Amino acid sequence: MTRDWDCTDPKRQLVWAAATRDAMRLLEGKWKIVIICQLFGAKAPVRFSELERRIEGVNQKMLIQQLKQLEKDGIIARTVYPQVPPRVEYSLTEMGKALGPSMAELTEWAFKLRETMGSFEHNA
Numbered sequence: 001m002t003r004d005w006d007c008t009d010p011k012r013q014l015v016w017a018a019a020t021r022d023a024m025r026l027l028e029g030k031w032k033i034v035i036i037c038q039l040f041g042a043k044a045p046v047r048f049s050e051l052e053r054r055i056e057g058v059n060q061k062m063l064i065q066q067l068k069q070l071e072k073d074g075i076i077a078r079t080v081y082p083q084v085p086p087r088v089e090y091s092l093t094e095m096g097k098a099l100g101p102s103m104a105e106l107t108e109w110a111f112k113l114r115e116t117m118g119s120f121e122h123n124a
Contacts (some may be wrong), residue, residue: 008055031058031066036096039076040103045089069120075099 007013026034038054039046046054052063067090070076075096083085092099 020029024077028071029066031035031055031062032075034058035063035066035070035090036075036092036103037107039092039096040100045079045091048088048090051090058123070096 027036034055035051038051048063048067052058052060055063058066067076067078071078073092077091077093078100079089079091081089
């Protein structure tokens with residue numbers, strides 16, 4: 001569905017704002033966006049230990065918590081393989097993959113912001 005962004009109906013704008021707020025609540029958290037970016041970048045399921053290595057600064061407890069929330073919200077899928085030791089992999093669901101265009105635009109916007117502000121770290 002395409003939005004008519006030229007719409008001047010305040011009630012419709014409130015509905016859009018509420019929908020956006022709900023989406024942002026789902027993605028808020030220090031590590032959720034980083035996790036999603038890592039899963040997009042991997043283009044394949046990623047084991048827990050690999051995610052932990054890829055996300056500098058996250059502790060195991062926080063990573064588990066954020067992964068559980070993303071799974072509960074239908075953004076990622078968790079697959080457990082019955083072997084010893086157990087192998088657990090994470091991947092994006094269809095709903096998670098649908099974030100692709102938004103994540104790409106957000107990343108581009110973030111780089112533009114860095115260029116404009118000049119005060120952000122430049123760790124590309």
